[in-house]
Amino acid sequence: QSVLTQPPSVSGAPGQRVTISCTGSSSNIGAGYDVHWYQQLPGTAPKLLIYANNNRPSGVPDRFSGSKSGTSASLAITGLQAEDEADYYCQSYDSSLSGSRVFGGGTKLTVL
Amino acid sequence: QVQLVESGGGVVQPGRSLRLSCAASGFTFSSYGMHWVRQAPGKGLEWVAVIWYDGSNKYYADSVKGRFTISRDNSKNTLYLQMNSLRGDDSAVYYCATEGPYNISSGSGGLDVWGQGTTVTVSS
Secondary structure, X not given: OOOEEOOOEEEEOOOOOEEEEEEOOOOOHHHXXXXXXXXXXXXXXXXXXXXXXXXXOXXXXXXXXXXXXXXXXXXXXXXXXXXXXXXXXEEEEOOOOOXXXXXXXXXXXXXX | OOEEEEEOXXXXXXXXXXXXXXXXXXXXXXXXXXXXXXXXXXXXXXXXXXXXXXXXXXXXXXXXXXXXXXXXXXXXXXXXXXXXXXXXXXXXEEEEEEEOOOOHHHOOOOEEEEOOOEEEEEOO
């Protein structure tokens, strides 16, 4: 059981908007710690998609955005494209686990 | 270009040891905290360990504490993971990754550069 909870799967048609939630607790997201998001295409290493809640690394399209409120965070993808089909993971820090970074269980995005 | 290349994976019997390496290039390795993250077959990402830029602090996931040791040699631009007393549930692809800058109050930085991974299979 992951410390951060994500839905196992989401889906959407090309051009649509989808969101992926990441629910934590008072020892991680709720404590104000930053949330980062990663995209993992099949058979490849993860790629940083959003850092520090709502910042995009250079080269990441602005179709991807992040937000955080209370004990949860969300990743939004607008203008869905076939190439967005991948696994998405949230990650944060948890103060109850010494030095620990924690990942969500991952969400499989299917583009219909 | 910025690159991380893992090596050292393979098939090992339960209870044995293995050492993974992660060779860094294209950036100032000694300035960055480094992580190991693993992914079991068909499963999600699991954080394993972190070492600060100067090696002064190291932290581990409970699942590997006491069995795995993270270390680095900044003169060789290389990160290591010594894995002892290996178990079947340690079988995974192991990735090394750099951590971007962050404020202490933020808790962590994003893992912004990843290697391609090296596969560890623990089996008799």
